[in-house]
Amino acid sequence: MGIQVSLEKCIGCSLCVRSCALGAITVVEKKAVIDTAKCNLCAACLEACKKYQAITITKDSSVKIDVNDWKGVAVFAEQHEGKVAGVSFEMLGEGRKLADQLGEKLIAVLLGSGMEAAAGDLVKFGADKVVYFDSPELARFRDDTYAALMCEFVDADKPAILLAGASAIGRSFIPKVAARVWGGLTADCTKLDIDTEKRLLLGTRPAFGGNLMATIIAPHHRPQIATVRHKVMKAAVRDDSRTGEVVVKKVDAGKIIERTKILDFVKEVESTVNITEADIIVSGGRGMGKAENFSYIRDLAEALGGAVGASRAAVDAGWIPYSHQVGQTGKTVCPKLYIACGISGSVQHMAGMQSSDFIIAINKDPAADIFQIANLGLVGDALQVLPELTKAFKERK
Amino acid sequence: MNIVVCIKQVPGTTQVKINPETGTLIRDGVEAVVNPFDEYAIEEAVRIKERVGGTVKVITMGPPQADAALRSAISVGADEGYLVSDRAFAGSDTWATSYTLSSAIKTLGKVDLIICGKQAIDGDTAQVGPGVAEMLDIPFVAWVRKVEEVTDASIKVERLMEEGYDVVEMPLPGLITVVKEINEPRIAGLKGKGRAKNAEIKKIDTTNMTVDPERIGLKGSPTQVFRSFVPERKSGGEKISGEAAELAQKAASVIQNLGVVK
Numbered sequence: 001m002g003i004q005v006s007l008e009k010c011i012g013c014s015l016c017v018r019s020c021a022l023g024a025i026t027v028v029e030k031k032a033v034i035d036t037a038k039c040n041l042c043a044a045c046l047e048a049c050k051k052y053q054a055i056t057i058t059k060d061s062s063v064k065i066d067v068n069d070w071k072g073v074a075v076f077a078e079q080h081e082g083k084v085a086g087v088s089f090e091m092l093g094e095g096r097k098l099a100d101q102l103g104e105k106l107i108a109v110l111l112g113s114g115m116e117a118a119a120g121d122l123v124k125f126g127a128d129k130v131v132y133f134d135s136p137e138l139a140r141f142r143d144d145t146y147a148a149l150m151c152e153f154v155d156a157d158k159p160a161i162l163l164a165g166a167s168a169i170g171r172s173f174i175p176k177v178a179a180r181v182w183g184g185l186t187a188d189c190t191k192l193d194i195d196t197e198k199r200l201l202l203g204t205r206p207a208f209g210g211n212l213m214a215t216i217i218a219p220h221h222r223p224q225i226a227t228v229r230h231k232v233m234k235a236a237v238r239d240d241s242r243t244g245e246v247v248v249k250k251v252d253a254g255k256i257i258e259r260t261k262i263l264d265f266v267k268e269v270e271s272t273v274n275i276t277e278a279d280i281i282v283s284g285g286r287g288m289g290k291a292e293n294f295s296y297i298r299d300l301a302e303a304l305g306g307a308v309g310a311s312r313a314a315v316d317a318g319w320i321p322y323s324h325q326v327g328q329t330g331k332t333v334c335p336k337l338y339i340a341c342g343i344s345g346s347v348q349h350m351a352g353m354q355s356s357d358f359i360i361a362i363n364k365d366p367a368a369d370i371f372q373i374a375n376l377g378l379v380g381d382a383l384q385v386l387p388e389l390t391k392a393f394k395e396r397k
Numbered sequence: 398m399n400i401v402v403c404i405k406q407v408p409g410t411t412q413v414k415i416n417p418e419t420g421t422l423i424r425d426g427v428e429a430v431v432n433p434f435d436e437y438a439i440e441e442a443v444r445i446k447e448r449v450g451g452t453v454k455v456i457t458m459g460p461p462q463a464d465a466a467l468r469s470a471i472s473v474g475a476d477e478g479y480l481v482s483d484r485a486f487a488g489s490d491t492w493a494t495s496y497t498l499s500s501a502i503k504t505l506g507k508v509d510l511i512i513c514g515k516q517a518i519d520g521d522t523a524q525v526g527p528g529v530a531e532m533l534d535i536p537f538v539a540w541v542r543k544v545e546e547v548t549d550a551s552i553k554v555e556r557l558m559e560e561g562y563d564v565v566e567m568p569l570p571g572l573i574t575v576v577k578e579i580n581e582p583r584i585a586g587l588k589g590k591g592r593a594k595n596a597e598i599k600k601i602d603t604t605n606m607t608v609d610p611e612r613i614g615l616k617g618s619p620t621q622v623f624r625s626f627v628p629e630r631k632s633g634g635e636k637i638s639g640e641a642a643e644l645a646q647k648a649a650s651v652i653q654n655l656g657v658v659k
Binding site: 002021022036037038039040041042043044046047057080143144147167168169171172173175176178179180182183184185186187188202205206207208210211212213214215216217218219220221259260261262263264265266267268274276277279280304305322323325328329330336337339358360362366371372373374375376377378379380381384385388389391392393 | 408433434460461484487488490491492495518519520521522523524526527528530531532536537538539540542553556557558559560561562563564565566567568571576577578615619620621622623624625626627628633634635636637638639640641642644645646647648649651652655657658659
C-alpha cells in the first residue's frame with residue numbers, strides 16, 4: 001500500500017522530480033526516491049512518468065460495501081427564498097448526462113416549504129424522480145436539518161452519485177453528509193465524467209489555486225459525492241413533455257433537531273449582482289487609484305448588465321467590500337466575460353478568474369502579467385478607457 | 398473559554414509558478430507557511446481569549462516539520478501547540494483527516510470553541526472543518542466574517558453568504574470556519590517569537606490517542622487521486638495600444654461580437 005517506484009522501469013530521467021509540487025522526489029543513483037513524509041499521493045508524478053510507468057500508487061480500502069447496491073444520480077436542488085437556484089439547473093443538466101451514461105435514474109432532492117409546484121418542475125428539467133422534503137422549518141438553509149434529511153435520503157435511496165452546487169450552502173452541509181455516511185467527497189469540481197467500464201465518477205478539480213488539476217475517484221465508497229462549481233456546467237433546458245415521479249415527504253417539525261439559530265439575514269447593498277452568478281464581471285485593481293474611481297467600474301458594469309469585482313489590493317485599500325474580491329482569498333469566478341481594469345495579475349488573482357470564457361485586460365503597464373492570460377489586452381490607462389467604453393456601449397445600445 | 402484552532406502547513410503559493418517551457422510547477426524556493434486562512438482563525442481565537450479569558454490550543458496534522466506552523470501560531474498569541482503526526486496517517490484524504498483530527502481533539506480535554514480557516518490554499522476543499530464538527534457531533538457555522546458575541550454557552554456570528562450575510566447563533570461547544578474579512582492578523586513581536594522558540598510542542602500519535610485503524614490514512618480515505626495534471630495555460634491573445642477612445646472602440650466591438658451583452 002502506498003507509492004512505489006519500480007527500480008527496473010525507472011531510468012532516472014527526473015521528470016517526476018519536476019512534476020512534484022511538494023518536493024518529495026529526488027533522484028539518487030539514477031533512481032527516483034520518494035520521501036513519503038512529504039508525499040501526499042497526488043499522483044502528479046504518475047502523469048509525468050506516463051512513458052515509463054515506473055511509479056505506481058496502490059491502496060486497499062477498509063470499506064467492504066457492495067457498490068452494486070447503489071444506483072442512480074442524485075442532485076441537491078438548492079433553493080433561496082422558495083426559488084430554485086441557478087446552480088441547481090446546472091446540476092440537473094450535468095446529472096442527466098451522467099445518469100444517461102450509466103443508464104440509471106436522475107433523482108432531485110429538494111428541501112423547502114410550500115414548493116410543490118417547483119418540485120414538479122424539476123421533472124421538466126430532467127429528473128426522473130423528485131424527493132421533496134416539505135416543512136416550514138426548511139424554508140431557510142439550516143446546517144443540521146439539511147444534513148440530517150440528506151443523510152436520510154441517502155440511506156433510503158442509496159444513490160451511486162450525489163451532486164450539489166459548490167455554493168455557500170452546498171459547501172457548508174455536504175461535507176457533513178459525507179462525514180456521516182463515509183462517502184467520497186470531491187470539492188468544487190469543474191468537470192465531471194463517468195468511467196463507463198468501472199462505472200465510477202471522475203471528478204476533476206483545481207488545486208494549488210488552479211495551478212494543478214486533479215481527477216478524484218472514490219472506488220469503494222458510496223455515494224460518490226461532488227460539489228460542482230457554478231457556471232461551468234450547462235443548465236438543463238425545460239421540456240414540458242417529460243414525466244416523472246414526485247415524492248413529497250412531510251417533515252414533522254417536532255423531529256427536527258437544529259442547534260444553530262438564524263436570527264437575521266442581511267442583504268449587502270453592493271452585492272445586488274452576485275459575482276459568482278454573473279455572466280459579465282468588470283473588476284478593478286490597484287490601478288484604479290482611489291475609491292471614487294470605482295464609479296468607472298460600476299458604470300461599465302451597469303452598462304453591460306454585469307457585476308463589479310475587485311482585486312485584493314482594491315479591497316485591502318478599502319475601496320470596495322470583501323464580498324467583491326476575486327481570487328484565491330476571495331471568490332472564484334468563471335463568467336463569460338471578465339474585464340480586468342488596472343489589475344496587474346498576481347498569481348492569486350488569476351487563480352480566481354483564469355477560467356473565465358473571455359478575458360479583457362486594461363493596464364498601463366505593457367508587461368503586466370494579466371496580459372499573459374487575456375484574450376484581448378488593451379495597453380492604456382483604465383481611468384481613460386473605461387468611460388470611453390461605457391460611452392461606446394451606451395451609443396451602441 | 399477553551400479554544401482550539403486547527404491549522405495546516407501549506408506551500409507558500411505566492412511562489413508557485415509554472416515553468417512556461419515544461420509546463421510544470423516551479424517549486425524552487427517554495428517555503429512552507431501557515432495556511433493564510435488559518436492565520437485569521439488564530440487571530441480570532443486570540444482576540445476572543447483576550448476578551449473573555451481562556452486558552453488557545455493550536456493543533457495541526459502533518460509531517461514532523463509542521464512543528465514550525467504551530468510555533469508560528471504561538472508567536473502570535475496561541476498558548477499551546479499539538480502536532481498530530483504518525484506514519485499511519487499518510488495518504489489521508491479530507492475524510493480521514495477529519496476523523497484523525499477530531500479524535501486528536503478529544504484528547505485535549507474540555508473544548509468550548511473550535512476555529513478553522515475556511516479552507517487550505519493547497520487543496521481548497523473547505524471540507525475538514527465541517528468534517529471535524531460532524532465527527533465530534535457539535536454544531537457548525539461556515540464562512541464566519543464576524544464574531545459578534547461570545548458567552549460561555551453560545552456564540553453569535555455573521556456568516557457570509559453569496560448575497561449577504563446571516564446572523565447565526567450557535568450553542569457551545571461548536572465549530573466555526575472563518576473568512577479573510579474577519580480580522581487583520583497581528584505580526585509576531587520579539588516576545589512572541591521567544592515564546593514560540595521555547596514552547597514545548599506536544600505530539601499526538603497512534604500511541605496516545607484512540608483511533609480505529611480502519612479509518613485512518615490511505616485505508617480510511619474514500620477518495621484517491623486518479624490523475625493530476627497541469628492545466629493548459631491560456632496564452633495571451635491580441636494586445637493593442639493606442640488612444641483611449643480607439644482602445645474602447647476595439648473592446649466594444651469585441652464584446653459585441655461575443656454576444657454576451659443582452
